[in-house]
Amino acid sequence: MTISKNSVVTLEYTITDTTKNLLDSGADPLIYLHGGYNDIFAKIEKELDGKKVGDSISVQLSPKESFGEYDDSLVTIEERGEFDDQIFVGEQFVEIIEDEDDAVEDQKISYTIKEITKDNVTLDGNHPLAGIDVIFKAKVLDVRKATAKEIKEEHAR
Numbered sequence: 001m002t003i004s005k006n007s008v009v010t011l012e013y014t015i016t017d018t019t020k021n022l023l024d025s026g027a028d029p030l031i032y033l034h035g036g037y038n039d040i041f042a043k044i045e046k047e048l049d050g051k052k053v054g055d056s057i058s059v060q061l062s063p064k065e066s067f068g069e070y071d072d073s074l075v076t077i078e079e080r081g082e083f084d085d086q087i088f089v090g091e092q093f094v095e096i097i098e099d100e101d102d103a104v105e106d107q108k109i110s111y112t113i114k115e116i117t118k119d120n121v122t123l124d125g126n127h128p129l130a131g132i133d134v135i136f137k138a139k140v141l142d143v144r145k146a147t148a149k150e151i152k153e154e155h156a157r
Contacts, residue, residue: 001143002052005035008156009048010142016135018060023129030138033146033156041066044136056139063131070131074109077120087121089113 003009010031015024032039034048043065047057063069090113097107115122150156 001145002050003034003048003140003143004050006146006151007034008032008142008144008146008150009034009140011048011138012141013136013138015129016137018133018135020135023132023134026138029141031156033150033154037154039155041136044138048138048140051140053140053143056137058135058137060133060135062133066134066136067127067129067132070126074125075114076123076125078123080117080119080121083121087113087116089116 001007008031010029011026013024013026013030014022015026016022030040034040034045036045040048041061043061044057044059047059051057092110092112095109095111097109109125110127111123111125112128113121114124146156
């Protein structure tokens with residue numbers, strides 16, 4: 001079976017920067033619903049269209065095509081007292097910002113702790129790979145037809 005709209009694709013992958021430093025080893029296979037459901041970056045999906053089990057791809061992505069440009073406004077400094085004693089640099093957590101009017105869905109922001117001082121904690125809301133040109137290499141491990149439920153929910157199960 002070839003990869004086409006409404007197929008569920010399983011990939012073995014790695015992500016490196018342009019100097020071949022490993023950024024993501026792809027320890028777990030990536031499984032996504034193919035066909036414009038935004039489960040995977042558009043440039044990668046386009047490259048995978050028509051491929052079959054055993055085929056491989058290598059795609060270079062700019063920040064705009066992948067994890068976004070680095071945004072300094074997403075870096076914030078909070079008071080140290082707002083955090084418990086067990087926090088550490090590199091720790092990641094999600095903050096949920098509730099919409100008080102219930103007009104829109106609550107917003108979730110993932111933060112990484114970048115620095116801890118006696119008085120402050122520096123948080124970065126950028127994706128860890130924001131601002132970096134990356135190379136996505138993948139091998140197709142499996143392709144199957146999506147179920148009606150997966151298509152309805154627009155997500156592979």
